[in-house]
Amino acid sequence: MSDAAKPSPPAAAAGRSSMKKELPEHFKAYRHVWVFIEYERGNIHPVSLELLGEGRKLADKLDVELAGVVIGAEAEALHEAALSCFEYGADLVYRVADPILAHYRNEPFTKAMTDLVNTYKPEVLLLGATTLGRDLAGSVATTLLTGLTADCTALAIDDERSLAATRPTFGGSLMCTIHTLNFRPQMATVRPRVMPMPERQAGRIGRIADHSLSMAEEDIVTKVLRFVPDRDSDKAQLAYADIVVAGGLGLRTPENLRLVKELAEVLGGDYGGSRPLVQKGWIEADRQIGQTGKTIRPKLYIAAGISGAVQHRVGVEGADLILAINTDANAPIFDFAHLGIVADAVSLLPALTEAFRQRLSINRAAS
Amino acid sequence: MHIVVCIKQVPDSAQIRVHPVTNTIMRQGVPSIINPYDLFALEEALRWRDQAGGTVTILTMGPPMAEDTMRKALTLGADRAVLLTDRCFAGSDTLATSFALATAIGKIGETWGPPDIVFTGKQTIDGDTAQVGPGIAKRLRFNQLTYVAKIDSLDPESRAITVERRAEGGLQVLQSRLPVLITMLEGTNELRRGSLDSALRAARAEVVRWGAAEAGVEDTAKCGLRGSPTVVKHVFAPKPRAEKAQIIETAAGPVRTQADAVIAAIFARQPGIESDLLRLARHS
Structure with missing residues (x-):
């Protein structure tokens, strides 16, 4: 289970917003914007760099520094990660290196993070809404007894220096803007691909501050026995694919999902489906595209037989170009697609696959 | 073994409409369902109870009408249901929710024996935050195992548990020790159909109703709107x-x-x- 549908009574919520009190004195020292850098197996998760881009804007608005927090086993490797953080906008990196931190585990990471917060007192703390980020964020916020807003789609600083975190609710039917008025840090998570990747500024540098983990392996109950990498490595790539083709109920039968896969393959992209397909068991849950599935930002998104519910729109509107194929000229997908064709996806998809195949092979031969 | 499963009654978000003029949720006629993710948690709890023995207590926080949800879960085979309902819980954010639920789980432990496992779904379909499970774990000081795809082994005697946890880019195989809080991944098991026997039992069973005081909440300032650090400032329809x-x-x-x-x-x-x-x- 999850939160208690906080935004359910808008009327009551509006009344609450006038309850702004003065920030308690001990929180006034909290300054600077932090981004937790998800660093695993030698790689920074792209969502962390996306958050540095967003954090940079918040820090500039607040006129404070942007810091990255890198936690892991080897100081040298974390140094490399820190250099990347600087190139993506961080002024400062807090580094916690300890062999205990070799693999993500809730207990030592929560300890490292909360110790850092209590020592250096950031006003804003952002984390990626990944399985790791969500596991950590909930624990850190509860330990610090502060507010945490999940899966934000927009972050801003209001006139009172307060973080305004906007997120969809009720499956994307409504948006709400949430503040953490009287507690610090103000915490938020953002899903991968929701924010654009910032430009890398090669050679940009910053400072590293080391902090040690005050914990011993004996203190930690949970042990990592092993890590089994996904064999189907494209699982995690849907969110970062340049071309995405997805199907909805307009495909009519689960077998017709093949048509979506074939077009995606010819285009060198990845495929997914709308929420109803997941609910019907036609497609795996990690291929769901939309607010409750993956957020995508491809260069080209082809939605075949998808009506375009709000929750779907929220997950795809970052695409450069959206092509919608639907038999219903009044389907909501035509309200936010860039290009549309009123046609039956089941017959158009194979023709499109063939036409693309020919066009691309001709041009490949020519190039 | 005593297992507590936290479930939530949610509006079926697939059927929610927003009033075009007032931008408010039109709840009329929207059916309430058990949060679909919680059903995987419930099924997993029932399986391990059937295998290792013990009882399953289901817990929810919500309005009195959430009793329907509890009865449905009893039909599926849960042994006992506790409905946490009090006006002071209204408007809780995730921090206040985890406080109320963790306090009630403490009381459940005093009343029917300390829980070995607390299960939740990975998130709800209305809030989608996935924050309450970790919040409960931290408050109870239980070992936290989120996004669990499979419980490989569980031994109530030695207190050892091994699970496969969905991580970024793969599965983490984790060994931990009871008591644990597990948030269960979707699609990990198939929900049983309730037997006639448990349906009959559910019809007669009493859903225990606790207000804040009965649940052991001493400080209601930690509950509901007052206990929530986050504030909803604006609600609007997406443009x-x-x-x-x-x-x-x-x-x-x-x-x-x-x-x-x-x-x-x-x-x-x-x-x-x-x-x-x-x-x-x-x-x-």
Whole structure:
């Protein structure tokens, strides 16, 4: 289970917003914007760099520094990660290196993070809404007894220096803007691909501050026995694919999902489906595209037989170009697609696959 | 073994509509369901109870009408149901919710024996935060195992538990020790149908109702709106794009003609995309 549908009574919520009190004195020292850098197996998760881009804007608005927090086993490797953080906008990196931190585990990471917060007192703390980020964020916020807003789609600083975190609710039917008025840090998570990747500024540098983990392996109950990498490595790539083709109920039968896969393959992209397909068991849950599935930002998104519910729109509107194929000229997908064709996806998809195949092979031969 | 499963009654979000003028949720006629993710948690709890023995207590926080949800879960085979309902819980955010639930779980432990496992779904379909499970774990000081795809082994005697946890890019195989809080991943098991026996039992069973005091909440300032550090400032309907899709008009004819028209429209609108496609297609 999850939160208690906080935004359910808008009327009551509006009344609450006038309850702004003065920030308690001990929180006034909290300054600077932090981004937790998800660093695993030698790689920074792209969502962390996306958050540095967003954090940079918040820090500039607040006129404070942007810091990255890198936690892991080897100081040298974390140094490399820190250099990347600087190139993506961080002024400062807090580094916690300890062999205990070799693999993500809730207990030592929560300890490292909360110790850092209590020592250096950031006003804003952002984390990626990944399985790791969500596991950590909930624990850190509860330990610090502060507010945490999940899966934000927009972050801003209001006139009172307060973080305004906007997120969809009720499956994307409504948006709400949430503040953490009287507690610090103000915490938020953002899903991968929701924010654009910032430009890398090669050679940009910053400072590293080391902090040690005050914990011993004996203190930690949970042990990592092993890590089994996904064999189907494209699982995690849907969110970062340049071309995405997805199907909805307009495909009519689960077998017709093949048509979506074939077009995606010819285009060198990845495929997914709308929420109803997941609910019907036609497609795996990690291929769901939309607010409750993956957020995508491809260069080209082809939605075949998808009506375009709000929750779907929220997950795809970052695409450069959206092509919608639907038999219903009044389907909501035509309200936010860039290009549309009123046609039956089941017959158009194979023709499109063939036409693309020919066009691309001709041009490949020519190039 | 005593297992507590936290479930939540949620509006079926697939059927929610927003009033076009007032931007408020139109709840009328929207059916309430058990949060679908919680059903995987419930099923997993029932399986381990059936295998290792013990009882399953289900817990929810919500309005009195959430009793329907509890009765449904009893029909599926849970042994006992506790409904946490009090006006002071209204408007709770995730921090206040985890406080109320963790306090009630403490009381459940005093009343029927300390829980060995607390299960939740990975998130709800209305809030979608996935924050309450970790919040409960931290407050109870239970070992936290989120996004569990499979429980490999569980030994109530030695207190050892091994699970497969969905992590970024793979599965983590974790060994931990009871008591644990587990948030269960979807699609990990198949929900049983309630037996006639448990349906009859559920019809007679009493859903225990606790207010804040009965649940052991001493400080109601930690509950509901007062206990919530986050504040909803604005609620609004997402803004549609100003401009609608450019509709590709094609004369009725062979579907291949339509396909060519679509491709021409894509390249006309985004000339750079053809070279991207060539690059990507070459890699595939």
